[in-house]
Structure formats: C-alpha cells, structure tokens
C-alpha cells in the first residue's frame with residue numbers, strides 16, 4: 001500500500017514539476033501508532049527545503065467570518081454577484097464565464113438547483129468538497145489512498161447541509177456517498193492556506209487545500225518543519241532545525257502557541273488521536289508556561305498548572321502555595337477569558353485592544369499565557385492596519401517588546417526557525433526604524449548590523465512566499481548599504 005501510494009505521489013509531483021528525484025531528502029515509511037510517516041533520508045539542515053507540494057484541489061474554508069469572495073480568483077467582492085449561469089456561486093466580473101468555473105457550474109446545475117437566484121452560505125462552504133468530485137481518475141485514485149477517518153461527528157455536515165438545495169441530489173445516491181468520503185479525507189488531511197487580500201490585507205481569507213505529500217507528515221506539538229506558500233499555491237516545506245537521517249519529519253496540526261488542553265481537544269476532535277508528545281507530557285510545556293493561569297488565592301503571586309497535563313479532568317495546582325482548583329472551574333475561567341478576548345478582537349479597534357492588554361490583562365493572566373500571547377500578536381500585526389489611527393512612539397515600543405515576548409516563548413518551546421519568527425524579525429526592524437525616525441535618532445553601526453541580521457533571517461524564512469513583507473528587500477538594501 002505504501003509503495004503504491006508513494007509511486008502515485010511521486011508521479012503526481014513529477015507531472016507538477018515539483019520533483020526530480022535528485023537529492024530527494026524524504027521517504028515514506030509505515031510505523032506503528034502513526035501509519036504512514038515522512039522521514040528524513042539524510043541530515044536536513046535548518047531552513048533547508050524538504051519538499052515542494054501543490055494541492056490536488058482547494059477552495060473555501062468554513063471559518064472565513066462570513067466573507068464572500070469570488071470562487072475562482074478568491075478576491076473579496078464589494079457586492080455580491082452570483083454566477084450568470086445560475087449555479088448560485090459568487091463570481092467577480094472577470095471570472096464570470098471562465099473555463100475554470102464552467103466545469104463545476106455544469107456539475108452543480110446537473111443536480112437541479114432549487115431557488116436558483118438565492119445565495120447559499122452552505123453551498124459556498126461545500127464547494128471544496130464538491131471540487132473533489134471533479135478530479136481526474138488518476139488524481140482521484142491518489143486522493144482515495146490518503147488517510148481518512150470516517151467515524152468522526154463533524155465529517156459530513158457540509159454535505160448534509162446542501163442536500164435541501166437540490167432536487168436531484170439524494171441522500172442515498174452514489175454521488176453523495178463520494179462527497180461524504182471526500183469531506184472525511186479533507187477533514188483528516190487538509191491544510192489551511194491563508195491568502196492575503198491585495199488591497200485590503202485585513203480582509204485576507206483562508207482556503208483549505210489537499211496537499212498529498214504535506215499530509216504524509218504526522219503531528220508533533222514541537223514540529224521540526226514549517227511551510228510557506230507562493231502565489232501559485234505551491235507549498236515550500238523547510239526544516240525548522242537540524243533533522244537527523246531517519247528521524248520523522250513532523251508538522252503541527254494545531255496552533256503551536258495554544259496550550260496543551262486546547263491542542264489536545266482540537267486534535268482529538270478533528271484528527272482522531274490524542275497527542276502524547278514531550279510537550280504534552282510536560283506540565284510547564286518546556287518552561288513556556290503557555291497554559292498557566294494566575295493563582296486564584298488573592299494572597300499568592302504564583303501560577304496554576306494541571307497536575308497531570310494528559311488528563312483533561314486533572315485538578316490544577318498552584319506552583320507556589322499548592323492551592324488546588326477543580327478542572328471544571330478552570331474550564332469555565334478559561335472559556336470566559338477566551339470569549340471575552342475573541343469578542344474584543346472581533347469588535348474593537350486594535351489600539352483599544354492594546355490598552356486593554358496593558359491595563360487589564362496583566363491583572364488576571366500571566367504574560368506567558370496563550371491569550372496574552374494572542375493579544376500581543378493581534379497588536380503586532382493589526383495596529384498598523386487601522387486607517388483611523390496614527391501610531392506613536394509608545395506603540396512602536398510596545399510592538400517591539402511584544403515581538404521579543406513572543407520570540408522568547410517560541411524559543412522556550414524549542415520550535416526552531418518558523419513562519420512566525422520570520423514575521424516577528426521583520427516587525428522588530430520596522431518598529432526600531434520607526435522609533436528612531438520619530439525620535440530623530442541615527443542608529444549606530446551595531447544596531448544596523450543587528451537589523452541586517454534580523455532581516456536576513458526573516459528573508460531565509462519568508463522570501464518568495466505570499467507572506468514576504470512588501471518592504472523586506474527594500475529594508476535589507478537600506479541596512480546593507482549603510483554598513
């Protein structure tokens with residue numbers, strides 16, 4: 001099974017011109033617990049490319065905060081325009097009548113659409129699954145060899161929800177059972193593919209794509225690789241640290257800066273396994289204290305952690321005064337904080353979020369806690385995007401400090417080089433440059449050298465990807481010239 005899968009995958013990559021066989025650094029083997037695994041065929045150095053991959057197909061993800069975008073070019077539409085041929089999908093003027101859309105439009109119309117002039121959120125969300133029906137025989141065979149958990153509760157929701165939209169798509173049809181299997185394959189394997197929106201970066205959307213080679217990587221909460229995408233949706237996977245010959249190449253399926261309980265619940269629910277990696281086993285998460293909450297004893301300045309991080313019902317205990325807290329109270333507390341913070345992120349301008357972070361959050365959360373980190377990232381990435389707010393010196397100082405705070409957590413977690421670090425290195429340079437400008441200072445040689453180093457590190461991670469900051473090369477030139 002592994003050999004047949006590997007041959008089909010290699011052929012797919014050769015056809016896509018993403019594989020030549022010369023110095024291929026990966027292999028696929030079977031291992032107990034994991035199933036298929038991607039392993040290193042030789043030592044791979046940090047930042048070295050491991051592989052390139054392209055999606056068999058991609059399309060909208062459910063979680064796009066109800067943004068509506070053209071289903072062909074993925075541009076956000078200022079106003080909703082549905083397909084002229086009445087398949088109910090939103091299309092921009094340039095993509096109406098395109099060949100790319102025609103095929104899926106014909107398939108959808110063959111199911112006899114009810115309410116053909118009415119936009120359907122459910123149909124929009126199911127488009128990615130529907131695209132899986134349109135693969136060539138060869139690609140479809142490859143997709144069907146991928147891992148698939150058909151027993152999870154969430155697998156078929158997208159498919160169930162579109163059945164009412166059509167007269168000729170019945171629950172017991174062959175097409176519906178194929179759609180359900182595609183939905184399960186996507187849920188087990190798909191990657192999130194963020195697309196920054198050209199003119200309005202704050203409106204960037206995210207897609208999901210089925211990357212077959214990428215999906216061979218199993219999960220570890222301390223991954224040893226990271227990936228970026230280019231504007232053709234090609235994934236470049238690189239090593240985040242030295243990977244020794246024979247070692248597994250691990251991705252992370254959940255957010256690296258989430259705490260253990262959130263990661264394990266997410267993995268159990270969406271990927272059908274419970275992680276038991278070194279980080280999950282360590283209550284302090286390698287000394288990062290990313291899950292820690294402040295001790296509820298008002299007399300104490302300690303932090304609380306679960307007594308056994310692998311047991312969801314484990315009581316939590318203060319590291320300093322040993323006070324215990326039942327897991328239900330911890331869950332209620334964290335849910336409340338998470339909801340409040342998410343609401344603020346969605347509704348409030350970023351400068352207000354920064355005030356909240358500085359004045360309030362530190363009174364109830366340790367600065368290492370995942371929610372503090374999330375808010376810091378929001379400020380780092382979003383404050384400059386607010387058209388109605390002029391940033392001042394204090395803001396740039398905050399951003400610089402937050403970048404170092406997040407970098408410290410990443411280093412404590414031994415994540416090595418990774419995507420977020422590439423972004424943070426660049427943000428530090430921008431903040432330091434703006435601060436110097438506002439203060440009318442000329443930076444000394446040592447600082448300039450430091451800036452050049454940070455930019456080079458950022459470049460090694462983000463160059464030629466859709467996430468490469470627009471001014472990265474200009475800044476590199478500026479700091480190089482000056483040295």
Ligand SMILES: C[S@@+](CC[C@H](N)C(=O)[O-])C[C@H]1O[C@@H](n2cnc3c(N)ncnc32)[C@H](O)[C@@H]1O
Pocket residue numbers: 033034035036037146147149188189215216217218219220271272273274275276
């Ligand atoms: C994207 S696939 C990874 C490749 C898969 N092993 C295969 O055979 O094709 C994801 C699935 O691999 C398994 N898996 C990945 N990481 C794992 C881990 N750390 N522990 C146990 N199972 C894991 C789970 O079944 C998960 O749903």
